[in-house]
Amino acid sequence: MFDETLSNIVNRTDGAVGALIMGLDGIPVARIDKPDVGFDIDVIAAEFTALIRKVLRNAEDVAVGPLHELIVTAERHTFLIKPITVDYFLVLALRDSGGVGRARFELRKAQLMLEEEFSV
Amino acid sequence: MFDETLSNIVNRTDGAVGALIMGLDGIPVARIDKPDVGFDIDVIAAEFTALIRKVLRNAEDVAVGPLHELIVTAERHTFLIKPITVDYFLVLALRDSGGVGRARFELRKAQLMLEEEFSV
Numbered sequence: 072m073f074d075e076t077l078s079n080i081v082n083r084t085d086g087a088v089g090a091l092i093m094g095l096d097g098i099p100v101a102r103i104d105k106p107d108v109g110f111d112i113d114v115i116a117a118e119f120t121a122l123i124r125k126v127l128r129n130a131e132d133v134a135v136g137p138l139h140e141l142i143v144t145a146e147r148h149t150f151l152i153k154p155i156t157v158d159y160f161l162v163l164a165l166r167d168s169g170g171v172g173r174a175r176f177e178l179r180k181a182q183l184m185l186e187e188e189f190s191v
Numbered sequence: 192m193f194d195e196t197l198s199n200i201v202n203r204t205d206g207a208v209g210a211l212i213m214g215l216d217g218i219p220v221a222r223i224d225k226p227d228v229g230f231d232i233d234v235i236a237a238e239f240t241a242l243i244r245k246v247l248r249n250a251e252d253v254a255v256g257p258l259h260e261l262i263v264t265a266e267r268h269t270f271l272i273k274p275i276t277v278d279y280f281l282v283l284a285l286r287d288s289g290g291v292g293r294a295r296f297e298l299r300k301a302q303l304m305l306e307e308e309f310s311v
Contacts, residue, residue, distance in 0.1 A: 110255055122245060126263060135230055136266025143246060146256025 073101035076184060080163060080177045081105070085170035088148075091116055091162040092155070092185070095124060100159065108164065110148065119162055123152055140175070144168050153178045156189045193221035196304060200283060200297045201225070205290035208268075211236055211282040212275070212305070215244060220279065228284065230268065239282055243272055260295070264288050273298045275305045 077090040081103050089104035089112050097120045104112050127138055141152040149165040151174050161181060163174050197210040201223050209224035209232050217240045224232050247258055261272040269285040271294050281301060283294050 122242075125242060125245060135268040138263070138265050140262070140264040142260070142262040142264075143258070144260040144262075145258050148255040150255075 072188070073185075074103060076181050077101055077103040080161075080174075080181055083177055084163065084165065084174045086166040087163060087170065087174065088166050089162075089164040093120055093160055093162060095120065095127075095158050095160065104164075107166075109166070110164075112164070115150070115164065116162065119150065119152055119160075123154070123160055127154075140178075142171065149174075151175065151178055153182050155182055155185045159185075159189050161185070192308075193305075194223060196301050197221055197223040200281075200294075200301055203297055204283065204285065204294045206286040207283060207290060207294065208286050209284040213240055213280055213282060215240065215247075215278050215280065224284075227286075229286070230284075232284070235270070235284065236282065239270065239272055239280075243274070243280055247274075260298075262291065269294075271295065271298055273302050275302055276309045279305075279309050281305070 073092055077092065080090050081087040088108040091102045092100040093116055094100060097117060099116055102112065123141065126141055138154055143150045149168040149171060151163045152160055154160045161178055163178055165174060193212055201207040201210050208228040211222045212220040213236055214220060217237060219236055222232065243261065246261055258274055263270045269288040269291060271283045273281045275281055281298055283298055285294060
């Protein structure tokens with residue numbers, strides 16, 4: 072079920088090389104990566120857990136409201152990170168920044184679907 | 192000079208409420224904020240310095256290349272963060288995410304201009 076959701080996101084987004092559902096406790100729930108992903112997706116997962124925790128804490132501190140989305144553009148990859156509930160988040164890795172628009176749309180759809188699953 | 196660059200970015204971008212040039216050591220270099228900015232821009236500046244340090248370290252760790260851009264979308268505000276050189280970065284705060292496309296363009300232009308100033 073989760074794998075299918077992640078596969079759909081990766082298949083529909085140009086340049087997508089991997090997708091993850093992560094718990095904020097650092098434990099991955101589901102994961103899809105293409106053979107040409109180009110980096111260690113486990114390392115990415117761990118780094119982003121720490122990062123999103125920090126951002127969530129910041130967002131609270133500065134009263135800008137709950138976090139909706141985080142986009143990290145590096146030279147070779149772009150990462151979109153989207154909270155599902157307060158305890159889980161989605162990560163999508165793209166090979167370049169070409170597909171960011173479509174990626175945001177797919178993540179928004181997936182978030183709405185997954186939110187229900189994870190709230191029970 | 193820096194204030195003018197920041198003013199230009201804020202004036203040309205729909206929904207922009209503030210812009211900063213920050214050192215990675217946490218010391219702000221220049222700052223423009225509108226009266227209706229809606230949050231404490233000093234707190235934001237401090238938080239983002241810690242955040243961008245973390246992201247720069249991550250980007251190095253996971254071999255995805257140098258950071259080009261970071262976009263944080265919260266409920267009430269969106270923040271675009273762009274490194275100028277290895278020691279300085281730009282922050283642009285928007286009231287909502289409407290003007291993100293234009294904001295990215297203005298930051299890219301500003302980055303190219305400022306890069307020269309900050310490299311001397």
